[in-house]
Amino acid sequence: MNVAIVQFPGTNCEYDTQYAFEKLGAKTELIWHKETVISDSTDLIVIAGGFSYGDYLRSGAIARFSPIMNAVESYAEKGGKVLGICNGFQVLTESRLLPGALKRNNNLHFISRHHHLKIAGNENVFLKKFEKGSVVNIPIAHHDGNYYIDPDGLNALYDNDQVLLHYCDAEGNISNPNGSVDAIAGVCNAAKNIFGLMPHPERAIESVLGSDDGIAMLEGFFAS
């Protein structure tokens, strides 16, 4: 399992992501955004969290034009798996590789805390290890995590089973921290090879730090 982790100026979760995947037995490589090639042996590209380009203009808006993004797009077009976490999710929506957009949290606060999430769609590699409707506990840390999609787009997401996660409470009741449409915390594309979520599974891999629910998410990408 080879994981390529994209690093923009301002990315700050690349080493956590690297640590998490290596702990699970993957080989990882950091790819600087000025690179133009992704190795053919790559099994997964991760666009890690952080504040690429200082979130200037809009979160992810400038990073999407970095040279590496052409390689990411062609890799994804060929069916390669891509995971965007937090700022990575923002980069993927700005690139139109994922539908919708992420705007400022409704309460205008930067929200950094553990949050429960309900598994909405599990017929994909990312969440295949979870039961539909089960609840996990994963940290969130974002200012612009308020997922927006228009009503037609939302219907299309549900029709194609592209909604991955909803924010909820410990009992699984919908609880919306940031104003996202339908409390959506993560989505995938129609082909189910591109995944984006605001929560940070790579920060939930040690029970001593509050949760290890992120392991089964990341493990979904491993063969078998």
Add this chain to the structure above:
Amino acid sequence: MKAIVNVFLKPGVLDSQGKAVHHALGALKFGGVNDVRVGKQIVLDIDAIDEAAARAEITEMCESLLANTVIEDYTIELES
């Protein structure tokens, strides 16, 4: 040529900042404010043959980078 691009959230997309400012104006006893929208203004100084060319080029800039048309609308004003 100087160009001013204004970017605002589309009508129907909740503008949390506008709402917060509206609320604060009310708290300051400014009555009669029906709505507040907060957007951003981008001022460009560009080389262009004429206004039509400038407008065409800036439209392309807005569509690709300056605005996210999933959630935002934009207007372009030119000053020669």
